[in-house]
Amino acid sequence: MVQQRLLEIAIREFGAKGLEGASTRGIASAAGTAMSSITYHYGGKEGLYLATADYIASQMEDVADGIALRPDELPDDPAAARQAIHFILSRLLAKLSGERSAEWALFIVREQMNPTEAFDRIYAGPMGRMAKALVELVCVATGARDRQAARLAVITLFGQVLVIRAARATCARVIERDLDDPALIEELGRRIAANTDAILDRMTAERQEP
Amino acid sequence: MVQQRLLEIAIREFGAKGLEGASTRGIASAAGTAMSSITYHYGGKEGLYLATADYIASQMEDVADGIALRPDELPDDPAAARQAIHFILSRLLAKLSGERSAEWALFIVREQMNPTEAFDRIYAGPMGRMAKALVELVCVATGARDRQAARLAVITLFGQVLVIRAARATCARVIERDLDDPALIEELGRRIAANTDAILDRMTAERQEP
């Protein structure tokens, strides 16, 4: 399918060079088609850019696959909530450390720092649902009274996982090992899980004596 | 100074569009000079790109300013080491949450995911020294026997801070408040400090019963 090939290449090109920097000619020729097919299918460069964001959002569905994210599905006892947090974070780590995430990571990070309509489309998908679910789960797991504390905790928990992708070269130098080694990622996952438990324990304690 | 103006604009342009995507004409005209002055001063586009990396590294000196990073200057008792970790992380948070870091952040993140010689130059500066120092400090603070555990912890600690820049739009949506608000950043700093203590405590405990 021409359209699918165009979108796959577009993720890489827009990720590497941005909306302005990327060239429709380059994308089209890499996809083995004529430039004018972008005009035909997406109306132009901006149209392809937004379609790429939608495509990324749809690709993220499998990260959330099998995870209960709907507010009414979330557990209401602390232990189960904590387990759900561990599950989501380990799923995210598997995704972010995988080779394939490298392709759309730069696209998303660019939108994170300089959001356009494309970010709205990405966040409207599994990403936003996962973020909302994590806040709820942290509230349940720690019995937090104010949501604000849970929100701050969620972004620090997420940061622990994000770093393997967003600061990949630094991680490689600090750890001095091949980041593609599954054993290393598993080790990092255990570290993150232990950190998460330590953080949630402390937040539970904070609740008693603030 | 023409060269300084050129470098400031180059950070933004290369950050937004990468080496290929950015245009020397665009950089030169935004800096109010002719394109050929880039050829004169830096030999061409690649030369300017590497000079931009050096410039970023030099700009990072003030993040490390006043922080003891030389191996022989590091404290050797756990409490002082822990305090030094807190100090470095809070300094990093102040820098990464500040408006000015937005400019070079994309340049660095791009190099993180797709490292070139430019990353070597950046990492050779304060960034690499800070990473090395953090590993040592975590070892001292927790009495860790193996360095590998300390290395993994350092990248998760760093991730907590990095997230405010690398996933800025997501943070804004999760927290539902203005990320430029200094009070919010202070609140986040307290959360990170508490998390860090919880993590270091747990690592110290892990050492006794592994």
Next chain:
DNA sequence: GTCTATACTACGATAGAC
């Protein structure tokens, strides 16, 4: 040291053949 002038390649959009 900074500029203009020039040569050549590549860009996005569009019209029209098939």
Next chain:
DNA sequence: GTCTATCGTAGTATAGAC
């Protein structure tokens, strides 16, 4: 639905005026 052809604009590099 996919292609080629063409338009006007913008890209890098280089040579040379001042």
